[in-house]
Amino acid sequence: MGEILKLHFDVDGDDFTSAGEASAEVKKKLRLLGYSPETVRRVSIAMYEGEINMVIHAGGGVADVEISEDCIKIVLEDHGPGIENIELAMSEGYSTAADAVRSLGFGAGMGIPNMKRYTDSFNLESTVGVGTKVTLVINT
Amino acid sequence: MDKYLHSVTLVADKCHGCTHCLNYCPTEAIRIKDGKATINSDRCIDCGQCIRVCRNKAKKSIYDPFEALKKYKFKVALPAPTLYGQFDNLDDVDYVVQGLYDIGFDYVYEVSRAAEIVTEYTRRFLKQSNLPRPVISSACPVILRLISLRFPSLSSHVMPLMSPMEVAAINAKELVIQEHPDLTADDIGIAFISPCPAKVSYVKNHPENRQPIIDCVLSMKEIYFMMISKMKRGEQPQNTSSSGVVGLSWATSGGESTAIFNDKYLAADGIENVIKVLDQIENNALPTLEFVELNSCPGGCVGGVMTVANPFIARARLQGLRRYLPVTRTSKAKELTKDGVPENLIIHTPLGQRSIGSFSNDTNLSIAVMAQIEEVSKLLPQIDCGACGAPTCHAFAEDVVCKNVSMDECPLHKLPKFSRED
Ligand SMILES: Nc1ncnc2c1ncn2[C@@H]1O[C@H](COP(=O)(O)OP(=O)(O)O)[C@@H](O)[C@H]1O
Ligand code: SF4
Numbered sequence: 023m024g025e026i027l028k029l030h031f032d033v034d035g036d037d038f039t040s041a042g043e044a045s046a047e048v049k050k051k052l053r054l055l056g057y058s059p060e061t062v063r064r065v066s067i068a069m070y071e072g073e074i075n076m077v078i079h080a081g082g083g084v085a086d087v088e089i090s091e092d093c094i095k096i097v098l099e100d101h102g103p104g105i106e107n108i109e110l111a112m113s114e115g116y117s118t119a120a121d122a123v124r125s126l127g128f129g130a131g132m133g134i135p136n137m138k139r140y141t142d143s144f145n146l147e148s149t150v151g152v153g154t155k156v157t158l159v160i161n162t
Numbered sequence: 163m164d165k166y167l168h169s170v171t172l173v174a175d176k177c178h179g180c181t182h183c184l185n186y187c188p189t190e191a192i193r194i195k196d197g198k199a200t201i202n203s204d205r206c207i208d209c210g211q212c213i214r215v216c217r218n219k220a221k222k223s224i225y226d227p228f229e230a231l232k233k234y235k236f237k238v239a240l241p242a243p244t245l246y247g248q249f250d251n252l253d254d255v256d257y258v259v260q261g262l263y264d265i266g267f268d269y270v271y272e273v274s275r276a277a278e279i280v281t282e283y284t285r286r287f288l289k290q291s292n293l294p295r296p297v298i299s300s301a302c303p304v305i306l307r308l309i310s311l312r313f314p315s316l317s318s319h320v321m322p323l324m325s326p327m328e329v330a331a332i333n334a335k336e337l338v339i340q341e342h343p344d345l346t347a348d349d350i351g352i353a354f355i356s357p358c359p360a361k362v363s364y365v366k367n368h369p370e371n372r373q374p375i376i377d378c379v380l381s382m383k384e385i386y387f388m389m390i391s392k393m394k395r396g397e398q399p400q401n402t403s404s405s406g407v408v409g410l411s412w413a414t415s416g417g418e419s420t421a422i423f424n425d426k427y428l429a430a431d432g433i434e435n436v437i438k439v440l441d442q443i444e445n446n447a448l449p450t451l452e453f454v455e456l457n458s459c460p461g462g463c464v465g466g467v468m469t470v471a472n473p474f475i476a477r478a479r480l481q482g483l484r485r486y487l488p489v490t491r492t493s494k495a496k497e498l499t500k501d502g503v504p505e506n507l508i509i510h511t512p513l514g515q516r517s518i519g520s521f522s523n524d525t526n527l528s529i530a531v532m533a534q535i536e537e538v539s540k541l542l543p544q545i546d547c548g549a550c551g552a553p554t555c556h557a558f559a560e561d562v563v564c565k566n567v568s569m570d571e572c573p574l575h576k577l578p579k580f581s582r583e584d
């Protein structure tokens with residue numbers, strides 16, 4: 023039977039300075055587990071983008087990660103404002119990020135496109151006023 | 163894999179078994195066992211952080227004593243530029259160069275001179291090569307080891323160029339042999355005067371399996387004390403420095419990168435900052451950078467643990483010393499090739515790729531072990547008190563699962579206040 027390591031993170035929406043910590047933790051674990059640098063890189067970029075989005079667009083949320091030998095699955099779920107036009111949000115360069123966040127280098131509108139690019143399966147469900155759920159799968 | 167020789171060690175007699183160093187070790191390499199600290203050799207990156215913070219001076223650097231040079235007929239000093247910042251009331255680098263001759267060296271080749279040459283080659287590298295960006299400096303050995311252990315995916319970013327210390331050694335040997343045809347290679351002893359134990363380890367472990375080109379690594383502290391008793395004010399130095407502003411700048415963080423005249427750079431110092439920056443690079447979060455200079459020590463090499471002066475004071479002194487120097491003194495140097503980068507200064511073997519503590523080669527097994535660690539960790543108080551001898555509750559959980567350490571080493575987990583077994 024394939025072993026599964028399950029990790030759960032509360033991603034704090036009030037503390038912008040700690041955004042990215044959950045993906046850093048996952049990255050550290052994947053490295054210890056001996057995944058290839060390429061896999062580690064794909065997971066950490068994709069999860070980082072999703073985590074940052076929860077913080078800057080949705081006021082925080084939760085991340086659940088399942089690590090197994092042949093794939094890593096990341097589910098990011100929030101109860102933020104949701105996304106009105108998913109197709110638009112998925113296009114490169116589209117961003118509604120505030121200027122304050124932009125000045126820190128976020129909000130280039132490449133987050134969702136990169137999540138798609140670095141994963142083998144990408145799924146985004148969102149309902150305005152309810153929240154957003156992003157599911158990322160990376161095969162090793 | 164051969165055992166890595168370290169130059170940061172414990173003086174057991176002095177260790178009180180306090181938990182102070184545990185929290186400062188960036189790779190969680192230290193555990194307290196039976197009242198004494200122990201350092202896990204596979205994890206130690208020789209950064210010297212524990213030496214810096216130990217109140218009982220129970221951690222020390224290993225280096226070669228000056229006497230180790232006795233067996234060589236001709237003694238060559240390679241002073242790191244940090245040395246110049248150690249002396250009070252010094253207005254000219256020439257006095258330091260002279261001081262090295264006065265304590266018994268036959269030849270001085272300044273590492274700052276080699277640094278200027280490395281700077282020029284770095285510029286050429288950035289122009290020509292298609293290395294992945296940002297290119298990471300290869301000068302600080304702690305960073306190299308950190309990358310190979312914790313950031314193996316960034317190995318290919320490291321500039322495949324020898325550090326100024328090695329370039330200095332190669333150039334010095336060539337020059338000495340040219341000037342003294344009577345000497346054989348074995349007569350010449352080349353000694354680097356080091357600000358840190360990391361350089362000692364780097365040389366002792368013969369990185370990239372190259373022939374050792376440096377024979378001894380001396381402590382800057384020790385040399386400093388030998389020199390101050392010999393350096394006389396008022397007497398004009400006979401020997402002079404042959405490096406400039408650029409070379410001296412390498413002693414402090416930011417010096418290496420400003421000199422390459424490319425403003426898309428980042429310079430970070432202090433091991434914790436460095437780890438954050440490497441994380442960001444790995445996340446692809448710094449895409450516009452061309453060059454990254456990373457120094458393990460606070461302030462750069464002036465913060466090394468084998469120095470004498472406070473790093474901020476040393477930095478200020480170096481600023482003073484630089485003031486009337488030419489920008490470089492190597493633009494027409496014979497050691498510098500007209501174009502390109504000489505083959506013999508390029509490092510071809512990639513950084514060793516072995517990550518810290520990977521549990522087993524069987525991923526499935528590793529996952530099971532880590533899942534178990536997470537379970538054990540949930541039973542612990544999560545206050546990272548250090549009483550168990552591990553730096554964090556999580557690290558202790560690792561020891562319980564992987565090293566058969568008894569859960570009872572944690573004196574707290576059974577107390578009702580902390581009990582999580584519900
Ligand atoms: N979790 C989320 N909740 C609400 N809106 C989101 C969320 N994630 C993304 N968005 C919307 O999608 C847009 C595009 O996201 P992304 O590609 O990551 O770009 P950026 O974050 O740089 O704006 C965001 O600007 C935002 O309007
Ligand atoms: S920053 Fe300089 S002194 Fe400190 S470890 Fe690195 S090379 Fe040595």
Ligand SMILES: [Mg+2]
Pocket residue numbers: 071074075129131132133134
């Ligand atoms: Mg985004």
